[in-house]
Amino acid sequence: MTFETLKPEIKSIVSNADYTTDERLLKICELLEANVDYYNWVGFYFKNGDKNELKLGPYVGEPTDHTIIPFGKGICGQVAVSNENFVVPDVSAQDNYIACSITVKAEIVIPIFVNGENIGQIDIDSNTPDPFTEADERFLEFVCAEVASLL
Template sequence: MAEELIIAQASKAEKYTTLLPQVQALCTGEPNLVANLANIASALKMTFDFFWVGFYLVEKEELVLGPFQGPIACTRIAYGKGVCGSSWKQNETLVVPDVEAFPGHIACSSESKSEIVVPIRKNGQVIAILDVDSNALNDFDGIDAQYLNELCEWVGTHCF
């Protein structure tokens, strides 16, 4: 078990390429979903100093708050509502440069300014969502989408 992360002082892409194998090693062999999701959220927050990082788990027609790092959050989000519910419904990653401009945005924190939401799938079905918020506008891009999609694909096949 790792006691600390090696955090690259480099470009965003280099940080992700350093982080992802560490996260995989940290979770490999640990069967507890909550422990793994908690460590993944912590690793992402530590590496990138994101405002909020967490998971929502699909339960019937709602997303229910799972492990996260950051200020308190919305506990339940309906299917198709807000950025998280929309990502679930559309089964696709959503990069939102300005959350105030997103129709139906659910303001769990007024400090959140931009967001990326990535579905986690098992057997093609969305089973959870990774939600990452920033307190800066336009903080996420294609690099985040690429690497967070890669991470979530791994999480869906190895942690659930």
């Protein structure tokens, strides 16, 4: 499936009031992981209340010990501070990287904004070196905007 064909699927999941917010987020993770070959771990992190840390939300992929990430630590923690997309073509070249699995080669993290505030992010790990393009960034920005409408 192409990103363009996935967009209506994302909209359909987001608008389905039969599911809780977490169920919808999980369905988005499942859809992305199943339909984009190089998306090997897909999950959401959200700001943990008033704390300067992120808390793991719904995800699909290998289990992770990183359920809480302090702001500034790792790729996700850096996005929580910078409020900017972060594409990492080669995680081994990053000094401030938290390894979740030895199979991960690349990562992309896109922030989610609600009323101008960075309240979380989508985090995708890939076992393929340097797979993410500008098309991934634009598509994931679309996903994050749709998710923001839920929150």
